Amino acid sequence: MNELPSETRDWLTATGFTVRNEEVWVEALTHGSFNSTAPNARSHGKGADYDADYQRLEFLGDRVLGLSVASWLFGDSTGQEGKLSQRLNALVSGATCARIARSIGTSDHIRLGKQAREDGGADSDNILGDVMEALLGASFVENGYDITRDCVYRLWAGQLDGDAGKSKHPKSALQEWAAGNKRAMPEYAIIERSGPDHAARFTVEVSIHSVGAAKATATSKSEAEKLAARAFLEEFG
Structure with missing residues (x-):
């Protein structure tokens, strides 16, 4: 297992993480592609010298993040x-x-294979999101839940105080309303299409069994569905 570079350790400390066992932090920053080009992987394969990648810590960190944010939202x-x-879904999303x-500044410290780095992996949303969760997993292993939760609150402060997840698409809101009220799921149907192709008008009706229906017209099917869902919620929600 490679040692944690001094600049990476300094970065972690400056970010607010407490580093004692360097190995777990190296693991949190190692992408699977790193092993395909590392000398130890070529020489030994997946043996004792194979550097573990971040997947297990990502799994753990995802749960720690979810609990931390859920606790904040509840309070x-x-x-x-x-x-x-x-x-919650918006705040813990990838x-x-x-x-x-x-x-x-996580990008500068991710351990990637040569090809993955050349392909822009260090700035990939998928990889960055996974590494962020892995770092929280490493913090949990090293320092426990309370310290990691406080780190989440510090790093996520702007997101927690912002509007993430507060606005909702009317169709999603209607689906949640139906589920919360133990109703059938909404059904959408185009009941009229008028005008030429370049200026078409769609009238959509959304209905929920044993509740009612609402209609709306727009220049696209998706917009008509959105407006119909909004109209339904205004009338029945």
């Missing part, structure tokens, strides 16, 4: 489960994790 809001779940990772 900060009196919203119902649907609204809390909506915000895109949000990648945004946090990018903001703290």
Whole structure:
């Protein structure tokens, strides 16, 4: 196992992580592609000298992040489960994790294979998001839940205080409303299409069995569905 470079250790410390066992942090920053080009992998294969990649720590960090954010949302809001779940999903999404990772300069410290780095892996949302979760997993292994939770709150402060997950697409909102009220799922149907192809108008009806229906017209099917869902919620929600 390679040692943690001094500049990476300094970066982790400056970011707010407490590093004691360097091995777990090296693992958190190692992408699977690194082993395909590392000398130890070519010489020994997946043996004792093979550098573990971040996948196991990512799995752990994902759960720690979810619990930390869920706990924050529970203490900060009196919203119902649907609204809390909506915000939670937005705050722990891969895109949000990648945004946090990018903001703290993670790209410079990821261990990638030559081809993956040349292909832009260090700035990939998927890889950055995974590494961010792996770093939280490493923090949990090293320092436990409370310290890692506080690190999440510090790194995610701008996201937690922002609007992530507060707005909702009307179709998603209607589906959640139906599920929360133990109703059938919404059904959408085009009931009229008018005008030439370059200026078509679509009238869509959305209905929920034993509740009712609502209609809307727009220049695209998707927009008509969105407006119909909004109209349904305004009338029946």
